[in-house]
Every structure is written in C-alpha cells, then in structure tokens.
Amino acid sequence: MQLGLIGLPLVGKTALFELLTENRNQGTGQGRANLATVRIPDWRIDFLSELYQPQKTAYAQLEVIDIPGLVPGSEKGSSSFLNAVREADALIHVVRAFEVEEFPHVEGSIDALRDIELINYELLLADLDLVERRIERIKTGKKPKQHQEELDLLERLAGVLGDEMPIASLELNDEEDIMLRSFQFLTMKPMMLVVNVEEEHVRDGRFSGREEVLEFAEERDIPVLTISARLEGEIAELEGEEKQLFMQELGIEEPGIIRLARAAYRLLGLISFFTVGDDEVKAWTISEGLPARQAAGKIHSDIERGFIRAEVVNFNDLYTYGSMARVREEGLFRLEGKDYPVQDGEIVHFRFNV
Ligand SMILES: Nc1nc2c(ncn2[C@@H]2O[C@H](COP(=O)(O)OP(=O)(O)OP(=O)(O)O)[C@@H](O)[C@H]2O)c(=O)[nH]1
Ligand SMILES: [Mg+2]
Known part of the structure; x- marks a missing residue:
C-alpha cells in the first residue's frame, strides 16, 4: 500500500516525508519522487513486545512517496x-499555512483553499479527460449498445467532475466500482488534507481560511489534520524525558507525525492483527473485513492453503488479564473458521496442515 504526498512546491512535503520515514539524513534531492517506508507506531505492539520479549518486533508499515510539488x-x-x-493508493495533500520569508509561496501569498482547489482542479481535469475520451471511443465504436451501462456510468462521472466534485464523492455499487477500477481515476483515491500551520497554532489548529477549508473538506468527506512540520522537526530531535517535557509544554500528548501515520493507515481502510511468540511479535496489515483464511495468506501461502482454524484472542483481553493462560481460564480464547473476518487488534494463531 502506497501513500503519495502531494501539493504545491515548498509546502513542507519533503519535511513531512523525512519525519514520517525517519531518514532525516538521507538528502532527498529536488525534483524526483522518493519512496520509503513508514512505521505505524502502535502501543499494543510495545505491550506485546514487553510481554513476550521476542527476538524481533515488527510494526505495521506503509510505503510513502514524496512527489515533487506541482508547479502551476x-x-x-x-x-x-x-x-x-x-501510482499511489491514497493521497496526503499537504497545504501550506505558514509564512517564511526565505521561501515565498509559489503563488505569492498564503491561501489554503486556493491551493487545495488548484491541486484538485488538476486531478479533476485529468479524470474528466479520461472519461471524455472513453465516452468518445464507445460512441464512435462498432457496438455502442453493448456498452450502454458503462456509458451511463461515465456520463454520471462527467457530471460529477463537471461540478468540481471528486469521483470518490459518488455512491457506487460493487459492480460499478469494478467497472471503474481499471481506469485508476485520481479523484477516486482516498484523500486526506494536512495543513502545515504556524508553530504557535499547533495546539488550536488555527490558520487563516480555516472555515472555508473545513467546509470544502466536509462536502467531500475528506479528513483534515493540522500539523507544524517545523515543530515536528524540533520534537523529533529530542529523546526520552526531554521530549516528554517539551510536548507537555506544548500541551500535546503525542507527536503529530504519529497522528498522521495512524490517520493515513485508517484512510486506506487498513487494520492490524498480531502474531506473538518468543521469536517474533508482529503486526500484519490487512484490509478491513478480510476473511481469516486470506489473512493467513499474508503470513505464508502454505498457511492459507492448509488452513484449518484460527485461534483468536482480543488484544484488550490479553492486556486486561496479563497472560494467555489467564485469558484461556476466562474462556476468552476463540476458535474461528476460514470465513471469519479478522478484526483490528486480534492476536491470531493459525492452525494449518499441508
Ligand atoms: N516555518 C516553517 N517552515 C517550514 C515548515 N515546513 C517546511 N518548511 C520549510 O519550507 C521549505 C520547503 O519545505 P519542503 O519540505 O522542502 O517543501 P516541499 O513541499 O517538499 O517542496 P517541493 O519538493 O519543492 O515540492 C523548507 O526550507 C522547510 O524547512 C513549517 O512548518 N514551518
Ligand atoms: Mg520536496
């Protein structure tokens, strides 16, 4: 699963990318897309690792691409x-709401909604172009009648895009969803807005034009997060107690970059299940609702093929009772079949036979 950081130039994409991927010293260079993995922090994994003392601890991960800013x-x-x-599966649209004299905004002033609309317009036009070309091909093709359903759907898309709304705002049934998948429409991708605010507004999340931006986002069902890349950089420099004290002073409980990583994970509709043992404690990433047998396939194709049953324990039960033995005594140990949709935070052991 890949997240793309998008936006205008000089809005803080690379700054966030480096913070997210913790590779602050690998200079990224201007003008090319950069790919790295982001670890999704998870206190449940910390707890499990403490409990099992495994040789290896593995957090969930996502790939992030730092895409060079769009020059209007x-x-x-x-x-x-x-x-x-x-290329991206979901988009993190970074918007600038901070002023720095050395790096003037490409449009000459700070205006969050204008920037958001600029980028969105580019995505809408690309989709509309694709839609119109496809409509044209069907209409001039040999058997337009055979494609009537697709044509109707495409006309609907053209209408939505014409109203400057993303395709994602359209309610689609499964069949329509499948019909559109191969087009890889840009405005169909899940999107989140990240507003890079002035340091002093980290706590209250204020920035000029906030009301309009929130309204725009709500109409399109787009989550909005505020962050200060500069301040996050300062937080990342610190460790241990110093870090805690600094965050206390700011009145925040955790670094914004952690909030951002988690929000992105949710945006993609992803959940984690865990496997535990003396050798490894690991978070596995799956789409919400994936049946147990396919979830097993994430670990190994043999386990999927030879799937017998899943032994399942809720993380919260283990957290409450402190050991698997107690969880068993309490009767909170479950056996589930191949179609069981694995839930976020479940500790799973697959029984299989090949
Ligand atoms: N004051 C302030 N400066 C920031 C903040 N975020 C980024 N900057 C500065 O703004 C400049 C541009 O940031 P980048 O992260 O390189 O911007 P970008 O979006 O990657 O730009 P392109 O790669 O050109 O598209 C850098 O000098 C950053 O240090 C912020 O939150 N506050
Ligand atoms: Mg950059």
Whole structure:
C-alpha cells in the first residue's frame, strides 16, 4: 500500500516525508519522487513486545512517496505529477499555512483553499479527460449498445467532475466500482488534507481560511489534520524525558507525525492483527473485513492453503488479564473458521496442515 504526498512546491512535503520515514539524513534531492517506508507506531505492539520479549518486533508499515510539488501552469511538470499520483493508493495533500520569508509561496501569498482547489482542479481535469475520451471511443465504436451501462456510468462521472466534485464523492455499487477500477481515476483515491500551520497554532489548529477549508473538506468527506512540520522537526530531535517535557509544554500528548501515520493507515481502510511468540511479535496489515483464511495468506501461502482454524484472542483481553493462560481460564480464547473476518487488534494463531 502506497501513500503519495502531494501539493504545491515548498509546502513542507519533503519535511513531512523525512519525519514520517525517519531518514532525516538521507538528502532527498529536488525534483524526483522518493519512496520509503513508514512505521505505524502502535502501543499494543510495545505491550506485546514487553510481554513476550521476542527476538524481533515488527510494526505495521506503509510505503510513502514524496512527489515533487506541482508547479502551476507547467505542462511538463503536470504530466509527471499526474503519473506519480496515479501510482499511489491514497493521497496526503499537504497545504501550506505558514509564512517564511526565505521561501515565498509559489503563488505569492498564503491561501489554503486556493491551493487545495488548484491541486484538485488538476486531478479533476485529468479524470474528466479520461472519461471524455472513453465516452468518445464507445460512441464512435462498432457496438455502442453493448456498452450502454458503462456509458451511463461515465456520463454520471462527467457530471460529477463537471461540478468540481471528486469521483470518490459518488455512491457506487460493487459492480460499478469494478467497472471503474481499471481506469485508476485520481479523484477516486482516498484523500486526506494536512495543513502545515504556524508553530504557535499547533495546539488550536488555527490558520487563516480555516472555515472555508473545513467546509470544502466536509462536502467531500475528506479528513483534515493540522500539523507544524517545523515543530515536528524540533520534537523529533529530542529523546526520552526531554521530549516528554517539551510536548507537555506544548500541551500535546503525542507527536503529530504519529497522528498522521495512524490517520493515513485508517484512510486506506487498513487494520492490524498480531502474531506473538518468543521469536517474533508482529503486526500484519490487512484490509478491513478480510476473511481469516486470506489473512493467513499474508503470513505464508502454505498457511492459507492448509488452513484449518484460527485461534483468536482480543488484544484488550490479553492486556486486561496479563497472560494467555489467564485469558484461556476466562474462556476468552476463540476458535474461528476460514470465513471469519479478522478484526483490528486480534492476536491470531493459525492452525494449518499441508
Ligand atoms: N516555518 C516553517 N517552515 C517550514 C515548515 N515546513 C517546511 N518548511 C520549510 O519550507 C521549505 C520547503 O519545505 P519542503 O519540505 O522542502 O517543501 P516541499 O513541499 O517538499 O517542496 P517541493 O519538493 O519543492 O515540492 C523548507 O526550507 C522547510 O524547512 C513549517 O512548518 N514551518
Ligand atoms: Mg520536496
């Protein structure tokens, strides 16, 4: 699963990318997309690791691409931007609400909604272009009648895009969803807005134009998160008690970058189940609702093939009772079949036979 960081130039994408991926010293260089993995912090894994003292502890991970900013009005920049966006499974749209004199905003002023609309417009146009070309091909093709259903759906898309709304805002049934999948529409991807605010507004999340941005986001069902990349950089420099004290002073409980990583995970509809043992404690990433047998396949195809049963314990039960033995005594140990949808935070042991 890949997250793309998008936005105008000089909004703080690379700053956030480096914080998310903790590779602060690997200079990224201008002008090229960068890929790295983000660890999704999870206190439950910390707890399990403490309990089992395994040789290895593995957190859930996501891939992030740092996409060079879209330069407004540049034809060439636009096509490479759109190609990079197409690769991503979900988009984190970074918007600038901070002022720095050394790096003036590309549009000359700070205006969050204008920036958001600029980027969105680019994505909408790319989708509309695709839709119109496909409609044209069907209409001039040999058997337009055979494609009537697709044509109707495409006309609906053209309408939505014409109203400057993303395809994601359309209610689609499963059949329609499948019909559209191969197009890889950009405005169909889950998106989140991250507003990079002035340091002093980290706590209250204020920035100029906030009301309009929130309204825009609500209409489209887009989550909004505020962060200060600069302040996050300062937090990341610190460790242990110093870090805690600094965050206390700021009145925040955890670094914003952790909130961001988790929000992105949710945005993709992802959940984690855990496997535990003396050798390894590990978080596995699956889509919400995945049946136990396919979840087993994430670990190894043999386990999926030879699936017998899943032994399942809720993390919260283990946390409450402190040991697997107690959890068993309390009768909180379950056996589930192949179709059981694995839930977030379940500790699973698969029984299999090949
Ligand atoms: N004051 C302040 N400066 C920031 C903040 N975030 C980023 N900057 C600075 O703004 C400049 C641009 O940040 P980048 O992260 O490189 O911007 P970018 O979005 O990756 O830009 P492109 O790669 O050109 O598209 C850098 O000098 C950052 O140090 C912030 O929250 N506050
Ligand atoms: Mg950059």
